[in-house]
Amino acid sequence: MKLILLGAPGAGKGTVAKMLTELDGAVQISTGDILRGAVKAGTELGKQAQDFMNRGDLVPDDLIMGIMEDRLQEDDCAKGFLLDGFPRTIPQAEALKELLARIGVKLDMAVSLDVPRDVILDRLTTRRTCSNSDCQAIYNTKSSPTKVEGICDKCGSPTIQREDETVEAISHRLETYNEKTAPLTGYYEKEGLLMSVNATSSDAVVAAIKERLGN
Numbered sequence: 001m002k003l004i005l006l007g008a009p010g011a012g013k014g015t016v017a018k019m020l021t022e023l024d025g026a027v028q029i030s031t032g033d034i035l036r037g038a039v040k041a042g043t044e045l046g047k048q049a050q051d052f053m054n055r056g057d058l059v060p061d062d063l064i065m066g067i068m069e070d071r072l073q074e075d076d077c078a079k080g081f082l083l084d085g086f087p088r089t090i091p092q093a094e095a096l097k098e099l100l101a102r103i104g105v106k107l108d109m110a111v112s113l114d115v116p117r118d119v120i121l122d123r124l125t126t127r128r129t130c131s132n133s134d135c136q137a138i139y140n141t142k143s144s145p146t147k148v149e150g151i152c153d154k155c156g157s158p159t160i161q162r163e164d165e166t167v168e169a170i171s172h173r174l175e176t177y178n179e180k181t182a183p184l185t186g187y188y189e190k191e192g193l194l195m196s197v198n199a200t201s202s203d204a205v206v207a208a209i210k211e212r213l214g215n
């Protein structure tokens, strides 16, 4: 399957993408994970992206398209991909359309995960992420806590609250989302590719996507 997952930060795109990778070997491509990896590794890309990310602003479109141009042509994308956190702006969506046409790849659909704002705020402020960049398991202090407080169940590294998950940074990320990313649902509706789902439950989202794709 070749899908775009749209939705506000905290809508569950990463969780749904991970569940979908188990169905047919499609790979999850998260621009946020790629950027965090670059920041951690101290690469040129990471240095250019870091300040935008810490403020809760979007990283410039040309940096993102540079990443995706290469990533979408790697061999593991042949089976399918789940785009998680990309595209985030209309210019990114237009550049993606041009890129996919050029490399001869057809999208199945863009799935919009719809979640009320109060649920999003609650989810993000209680989210914890494994600090090990090879693991990056996600927990929630309320709904899916670690067995030992502050320690990842999978790899034993400390879990952390991301710098862009403080209340101020989250409010700013949600404003940015409303202004720059929310218009993408209209864009994909016009393209005839939009599927909107109530995303309060990730299991229900996965079931709805499977049904739509006829799996």
Ligand code: AMP
Pocket (backbone or CB within 6 Å): 009, 031, 032, 033, 035, 052, 053, 054, 056, 057, 058, 059, 060, 064, 084, 085, 086, 087, 088, 089, 092, 164, 173
């Ligand atoms: P995420 O983990 O998807 O919430 O992304 C974390 C941060 O990385 C965002 O707040 C942005 O600063 C940056 N980022 C991730 N994906 C993109 C994108 N497609 N366009 C611009 N900035 C992005």
